[in-house]
Amino acid sequence: MKIVVSDDLAAAHALRRAVFIDEQGYTDAEEWDDLDGAAILLLALDGDTPVGTARLFTEGDAGRIGRICVLKPHRGTGLGAALVTEGCRRLRDAGCRVVRLSAQTHALPFYQRLGFTAHGAEYPDGAIPHRDMEKPL
Incomplete structure (x- = not known):
């Protein structure tokens, strides 16, 4: 498994559709927005097959990880933690001092195990x- 920065928005959308829409019941209107073009896209690959994704944004000295x-x-398998950790690393390297996210309460x-605090x-x-x-970076 490896995590890469990618511009393969179709792969990220397919993953998000499978998880958020098909599995969790989000509607198309709830899932899709116009923010993907401004995001840094991470893909988790098993060989050449995308199996996970996240998107990153910078907002001044704060970063955001989403989707x-x-x-x-x-x-x-540790892949979700690896995506979050890689996202935090990239945001820190971009000059962010804190990273924020919106978490489903079951998660x-x-x-918290990755150092985030709810508020x-x-x-x-x-x-x-x-x-x-x-989480401070």
Whole structure:
């Protein structure tokens, strides 16, 4: 497995459709936005096959990781943690001092193990409860 920066938006969209729309029930309107063009796209590859993705943004001295997903057969392998860790590294290298994300509440322990702290109230994103999290870099 390896994680690369990619411009293969079709692969990232296929992964996001499989996880967020088909598996988790998000609607097209909830999943798709106009932010992909401004993002740094990470793909996790098993050989040449994309199996996970995340997108990165910089906002001044803060970075944001979003749309983090891994196909079901590859979960529990450390790939999600590797995507987040690589995203944090790239954001730190870009001069960010903090990274933020919006986490599904069931995934809070996963992100806490990676050094993120939850803050603010729970809120819905689609039909799934989320909390904001951040980590100093």
